[in-house]
Amino acid sequence: MPEQNVPCLEVRGLTGFYGETQALHGIDFVVQPGEAVCLLGRNGAGKTTTLRAVVGLLAKRRGHIAIDGRPTQGMAPEDIARLGVAYCPEERGIFASLDVEENLLLPPVLMPGGMTLEEIYTLFPNLKLRRKSPGTRLSGGEQQMLAIARILRTGAKLLLLDEPTEGLAPVIIEKIGEAIGILRQRGFTILMVEQNFRFASGVGDRFYVIEEGRVAEHFDRQTLATDHARIEALLGV
Amino acid sequence: MPDTLFGFPLAAIAGQVLVGMINGSLYALMSLGLAIIFGLLRVVNFAHGAQYMLGAFVAWGLLEYLGLNYWWALVLAPLVVGLSGVALERTLLRRLYHIDHVYALLLTFGFALILEGLFRYKFGATGQPYPNPIAGGLDTPMAFFPWYRLWVIAASMGMCILTWFVIERTKLGSYLRAATENPNLVRTFGVRVPRMLMLTYGLGVALAGFSGVMAAPIYQVNPLMGSQLIIVVFAVVVIGGMGSIVGAIVAGFGLGVLEGITKLVYPDGAGMVVFVVMLIVLAVRPQGLFGSLR
Amino acid sequence: MTLAAPSFFERHRTALLTAGALALLAAPFVAYPIFLMKLMCFALLAASLNLMVGYVGLLSFGHAMFFGSAGYATAHAVKVWGFDPALGVLFGAAVAAAIGATTGVLAIRRAGIAFSMITLACAQLVYFIALRSPFTGGEDGIQNVPRGKLLGLLSLQDNLTLYYVVMVAVVAAFWLIWRVVHSPFGQVLTAIRDNEPRAISLGYRVNRYKLLAFTLSAALAGLAGGMKSIVFQIATLTDVSWVTSGEALLMGIVGGLQTMLGPVVGAMVVVTMANQLSAFAEAVMIVQGTVFVLVVMLFRRGIVGEINAFLARRARLGQTPEAAAVPPRTPRAGAVHD
Numbered sequence A: 001m002p003e004q005n006v007p008c009l010e011v012r013g014l015t016g017f018y019g020e021t022q023a024l025h026g027i028d029f030v031v032q033p034g035e036a037v038c039l040l041g042r043n044g045a046g047k048t049t050t051l052r053a054v055v056g057l058l059a060k061r062r063g064h065i066a067i068d069g070r071p072t073q074g075m076a077p078e079d080i081a082r083l084g085v086a087y088c089p090e091e092r093g094i095f096a097s098l099d100v101e102e103n104l105l106l107p108p109v110l111m112p113g114g115m116t117l118e119e120i121y122t123l124f125p126n127l128k129l130r131r132k133s134p135g136t137r138l139s140g141g142e143q144q145m146l147a148i149a150r151i152l153r154t155g156a157k158l159l160l161l162d163e164p165t166e167g168l169a170p171v172i173i174e175k176i177g178e179a180i181g182i183l184r185q186r187g188f189t190i191l192m193v194e195q196n197f198r199f200a201s202g203v204g205d206r207f208y209v210i211e212e213g214r215v216a217e218h219f220d221r222q223t224l225a226t227d228h229a230r231i232e233a234l235l236g237v
Numbered sequence B: 001m002p003d004t005l006f007g008f009p010l011a012a013i014a015g016q017v018l019v020g021m022i023n024g025s026l027y028a029l030m031s032l033g034l035a036i037i038f039g040l041l042r043v044v045n046f047a048h049g050a051q052y053m054l055g056a057f058v059a060w061g062l063l064e065y066l067g068l069n070y071w072w073a074l075v076l077a078p079l080v081v082g083l084s085g086v087a088l089e090r091t092l093l094r095r096l097y098h099i100d101h102v103y104a105l106l107l108t109f110g111f112a113l114i115l116e117g118l119f120r121y122k123f124g125a126t127g128q129p130y131p132n133p134i135a136g137g138l139d140t141p142m143a144f145f146p147w148y149r150l151w152v153i154a155a156s157m158g159m160c161i162l163t164w165f166v167i168e169r170t171k172l173g174s175y176l177r178a179a180t181e182n183p184n185l186v187r188t189f190g191v192r193v194p195r196m197l198m199l200t201y202g203l204g205v206a207l208a209g210f211s212g213v214m215a216a217p218i219y220q221v222n223p224l225m226g227s228q229l230i231i232v233v234f235a236v237v238v239i240g241g242m243g244s245i246v247g248a249i250v251a252g253f254g255l256g257v258l259e260g261i262t263k264l265v266y267p268d269g270a271g272m273v274v275f276v277v278m279l280i281v282l283a284v285r286p287q288g289l290f291g292s293l294r
Numbered sequence C: 001m002t003l004a005a006p007s008f009f010e011r012h013r014t015a016l017l018t019a020g021a022l023a024l025l026a027a028p029f030v031a032y033p034i035f036l037m038k039l040m041c042f043a044l045l046a047a048s049l050n051l052m053v054g055y056v057g058l059l060s061f062g063h064a065m066f067f068g069s070a071g072y073a074t075a076h077a078v079k080v081w082g083f084d085p086a087l088g089v090l091f092g093a094a095v096a097a098a099i100g101a102t103t104g105v106l107a108i109r110r111a112g113i114a115f116s117m118i119t120l121a122c123a124q125l126v127y128f129i130a131l132r133s134p135f136t137g138g139e140d141g142i143q144n145v146p147r148g149k150l151l152g153l154l155s156l157q158d159n160l161t162l163y164y165v166v167m168v169a170v171v172a173a174f175w176l177i178w179r180v181v182h183s184p185f186g187q188v189l190t191a192i193r194d195n196e197p198r199a200i201s202l203g204y205r206v207n208r209y210k211l212l213a214f215t216l217s218a219a220l221a222g223l224a225g226g227m228k229s230i231v232f233q234i235a236t237l238t239d240v241s242w243v244t245s246g247e248a249l250l251m252g253i254v255g256g257l258q259t260m261l262g263p264v265v266g267a268m269v270v271v272t273m274a275n276q277l278s279a280f281a282e283a284v285m286i287v288q289g290t291v292f293v294l295v296v297m298l299f300r301r302g303i304v305g306e307i308n309a310f311l312a313r314r315a316r317l318g319q320t321p322e323a324a325a326v327p328p329r330t331p332r333a334g335a336v337h338d
Helices: A047-055 A077-081 A100-105 A117-123 A125-129 A140-150 A170-185 A197-203 A221-226 A228-234 B010-041 B048-066 B070-091 B102-123 B147-169 B171-181 B183-188 B193-215 B225-240 B245-265 B273-284 C013-029 C033-056 C063-079 C085-107 C112-132 C159-181 C184-194 C196-201 C206-232 C242-255 C262-276 C281-298 C302-316 C321-325
Strands: A009-018 A021-031 A036-040 A060-067 A085-088 A158-162 A189-193 A206-211 A214-220 B137-139 B144-146
Touching: A009 A047, A021 A036, A021 A047, A021 A060, A021 A214, A036 A047, A036 A197, A047 A060, A047 A077, A047 A085, A047 A158, A047 A189, A077 A085, A077 B183, A085 A140, A085 B183, A100 A117, A100 A140, A117 A125, A125 A140, A140 A170, A170 A189, A170 A197, A189 A197, A214 A221, A214 A228, A221 A228, B010 B048, B010 B147, B010 B171, B010 B193, B010 B225, B010 B245, B048 B070, B048 B102, B048 B193, B048 B225, B070 B193, B102 B225, B102 C112, B102 C242, B102 C281, B137 B147, B144 B147, B147 B171, B147 B193, B147 B245, B171 B183, B171 B193, B183 B193, B193 B225, B225 B245, B225 B273, B225 C112, B245 B273, B273 C085, B273 C112, C013 C033, C013 C159, C033 C063, C033 C159, C033 C184, C033 C206, C033 C242, C033 C262, C063 C085, C063 C112, C063 C206, C063 C242, C085 C112, C085 C206, C112 C242, C159 C184, C159 C206, C184 C196, C184 C206, C196 C206, C242 C262, C242 C281, C242 C302, C262 C281, C262 C302
Parallel strands: A036 A189, A036 A206, A085 A158, A158 A189
Antiparallel strands: A009 A021, A009 A060, A206 A214, B137 B144
16 A cells, blocks of 8 residues: 555645636645546636646646645746656647657656656557657557657656547547556556546546536545446536 | 850859858858747847857957967857857846747847947947968869868858757757747656757857857958848848758858859849849748748 | 726827827927927838837838838939929838838738748848939938929928928828727727737638738838938938838837837937937947847836826726726727827
8 A cells, every 4th residue: 555644746725827817716635646536527627727737837826736745836847847747738749840759758767767668668569660650640549648658758656647538539548548557557646637537437546526726526436436426417427 | 174154254153152152151050040049939039140240259359369269269259159148048038938029039139239339339340350260272273262261161061960960860959849849848848948948049149159250251350240141141041941950051051152153143133132032932932941831 | 908997198188189289389499390300200100110010910120111212212203203292202102002012912921020030131122222223322322302392382491391291291190090090990900910810710801901001001101201301301221221120110119019109209219319329329229229128128018108007007096086087988899008
């Protein structure tokens, strides 16, 4: 059992702004080491904004964010990365001017414990096949796998995944689910934003429902099993 | 061997091609610096001409006050100019990235005015001579090719190829290219993008300083040399494609040679030919020869 | 640019306009008419540039090509062809508009910075042509341009008379700009500046609008250039050089890019400064450069812009009783700080 002393990620009273508009009105949640936590909710609820705040890309924010106990107020994204966080954004961010292997090798190794290139290719064999293709020539599913694979080398243990299954075919979604499962076995901690509740419920340990910049609900797998109908209604599934 | 080609004496053609290649070398190096800065920072460095002039003056100053010759200057002047660029980026330029990039451009323009004004104040509009570091030349039946001119062409090509290699084929270059596309994401990978921007500006500016040193023995070192060159260089950049490394190099050398030939064939048009070519390229391919429509 | 409450200038519009008119009428008795006319011509040049930069959102680096070529055209028409001065100036403006339309067609296809670079290079081409053309007189320029008789009746030899003529013309031009900015056409331009993809999706032929605005801006710059030729009786290379383009830009940002009064204030500052320092050409460059840097780093909104912002802040904080007494006007799309 992983130690429960210091949460991998702790967020308390997080408020965030885009210019003058307030997007987050007080978000609270924790992620324990080794867990997979899902942020659920409708479009525009503030899920992506929350992730961005964690990695340091939200310019105007207040509240407490701590990674492995280290508060990150005022830290630049490149310094937060060195605390062991890696980010896979919703738009995937595959670099068009680099090929697959260059994309994979781009993020620097910041600390020991990351996966090697060979290990990544074992996990995602079709990336190996396409290693020299330009980044943007891949299919949606392959791009998503590349975006996830990319951040596995750095040594970061906390992975932030924003909508990893968006727009993908069921077969690919299954593959991604398998990959995440393997990553969890290897000890990665996962914080995921997902709109696909079916997928999330198969992968996550605990769930937070974000609504209008606040945490509206919080439940775990057991509650999910017993309270299935109510939760599905809540999420409009 | 005939001594005329299309009615022009071979010697004259060779001479003009040589001059064209020299100018082309400067155009290429300067455009390269601008392309690198624009590519990553999205800033049009209007100070580029003034920084070129600064490089030439540093070379002159090193000789005049410290007795350090050309070969020292070739290393030290780009360093000095590059550092001045780093300082400018660190203190002023980076505060302007979050707003319309026009302001960054205007800042560099203002800086250019200050720099040129200061040097004009100290040295007037007349030039200071700078000695030729490599005397003599290659005597061929066709023409006499001064060693220094050949050196300039070779060194420029070498520098262009080296820069291209670093950007297109090395890890550092791939960081630069990725940061151009998505700087925020690259930061989340742990790459210190702000530092990279600072050093990139410094590098681009150092290239201008390097060009200045190379130009010093050929053209007089005078405060106006930058502003005279920079407008032609902007046209070269537009022709090559803004932000394109290959475009800068190809357009630079190509237009230099074209200008040289034009001087032979239609002397009055030589000053204009680059701009005329620019108009044609814009009409046919608005993003420039190697540019991308963004 | 929408306002919650009318700006200081809008609320006191009548008073300010009256004061302005009186000042203009009385000015030549306080300062040299030639200096004032120079001020007005450059204010118009700066205003024409402002139209592009502030309201359309396109930075033109080559406005000197319109200003200067009109200067040459007018000088030539009046001196060599014996045109009436009014006709000569209009001819200059027409020439500038033609150049504007031609360069516009090439430049407008590209957005943002590429547009600016293209205008710069086109301006340089015009400079070279001016340098080489026989009719421009090269380095000497066209000299001894006659003042002539306006409409064959009014001799413009006297500086005071000429002042009032130029004043009328410049005020009319500014009025035209004001009308354009506040017209439906102007509102479309602002919409394009603020959100071009949206304007396109609404069905507007965006490039047509931009081209029209650019041509108009060129014509106005030409008007200023033509008048300047008559006033100073000379047309020179400096008027087509990038130095003049840079000065026009400086006037625009010093005064305030998205304001109507900005160009006037900017012109006053820059022309006065240049005049005071005319003995030291290099000092002018250094000072201008420093002003550029200071304005860009610290006073981005320019003098008029900062005043507007300051007054608006005060009004919002309810410290002025007028803000409470006057009901806020519903802002139109593209409403502009006056």
